[in-house]
Amino acid sequence: MALQVRNITAGYVPELAILRGMNLDARRGQVTVIIGPNGAGKSTLIKAVAGLVPVSAGKVLLDARDITNPRTDQMGQLGMAYVPQTDNIFRSLTIRQNLELVLRQAGSERASRLNALFQQFPPLAEKQKEKAGSLSGGQRQFLAVAMALAIRPSVMLMDEPSAGLAPKAAEEVLGMVRALTDDGVTVVLVEQNVRQALRVADYCYILADGQNQVDGPAKALMNDPVVGEIYLGGKRMAGS
Numbered sequence: 001m002a003l004q005v006r007n008i009t010a011g012y013v014p015e016l017a018i019l020r021g022m023n024l025d026a027r028r029g030q031v032t033v034i035i036g037p038n039g040a041g042k043s044t045l046i047k048a049v050a051g052l053v054p055v056s057a058g059k060v061l062l063d064a065r066d067i068t069n070p071r072t073d074q075m076g077q078l079g080m081a082y083v084p085q086t087d088n089i090f091r092s093l094t095i096r097q098n099l100e101l102v103l104r105q106a107g108s109e110r111a112s113r114l115n116a117l118f119q120q121f122p123p124l125a126e127k128q129k130e131k132a133g134s135l136s137g138g139q140r141q142f143l144a145v146a147m148a149l150a151i152r153p154s155v156m157l158m159d160e161p162s163a164g165l166a167p168k169a170a171e172e173v174l175g176m177v178r179a180l181t182d183d184g185v186t187v188v189l190v191e192q193n194v195r196q197a198l199r200v201a202d203y204c205y206i207l208a209d210g211q212n213q214v215d216g217p218a219k220a221l222m223n224d225p226v227v228g229e230i231y232l233g234g235k236r237m238a239g240s
């Protein structure tokens with residue numbers, strides 16, 4: 001197991017726990033998706049893993065090593081990248097400048113790493129001199145992911161990369177997220193597009209109200225009638 005969240009309590013202020021005994025396992029090289037209603041604590045969970053929300057009880061393990069409450073400046077060294085839902089690129093800089101910014105620590109490898117990222121994302125190479133703000137919503141997510149890859153992470157935490165995108169763009173972004181696992185990257189993905197997310201995911205956690213509800217292989221949950229009713233817009237039960 002690459003990443004393990006063990007019974008954590010976490011929240012934005014000490015008196016108010018948002019996550020109350022949360023658990024999650026993410027297998028190496030797989031996509032683990034987190035779904036659940038608004039306010040369930042999905043974003044809080046990955047922020048807690050990333051050290052952006054304090055964990056007051058329980059543990060976060062990366063490759064069996066306790067990394068609970070990592071400092072943000074340790075994230076690169078740990079091989080863990082976090083892609084926030086919004087404000088994940090610098091719009092007034094060019095695409096190339098965005099990537100150069102995250103590669104500034106790469107020393108003599110800077111040029112080759114920049115080229116490798118452009119090869120991995122050809123549309124970004126084509127538009128490298130344009131302002132990032134001029135990219136389409138989907139391409140912006142590609143850039144945000146390319147920037148996160150600059151530290152060559154083994155684990156990527158991503159918060160709703162397909163939010164607000166048209167269905168086709170959402171599918172492209174999720175396909176790209178899936179493809180990251182071809183290189184052995186472990187992906188933990190928060191998603192609202194449940195149906196599409198379950199298609200690209202290996203395993204799925206459903207959260208509500210700061211706690212785990214259901215989890216299982218993505219395929220099994222996709223075919224689960226109760227999950228279908230609640231999360232996939234199935235028919236309502238009689239009388240409800």
Ligand SMILES: Nc1ncnc2c1ncn2[C@@H]1O[C@H](COP(=O)(O)OP(=O)(O)O)[C@@H](O)[C@H]1O
Pocket residue numbers: 012013018036037038039040041042043044045
């Ligand atoms: N910065 C914050 N400060 C205080 N409370 C917050 C903050 N962000 C989110 N919350 C609260 O934490 C709970 C979970 O939010 P969040 O993790 O963003 O849910 P989700 O991502 O599942 O929609 C909500 O009740 C929300 O109001």
Ligand SMILES: [Mg+2]
Pocket residue numbers: 042043044
């Ligand atoms: Mg959220």
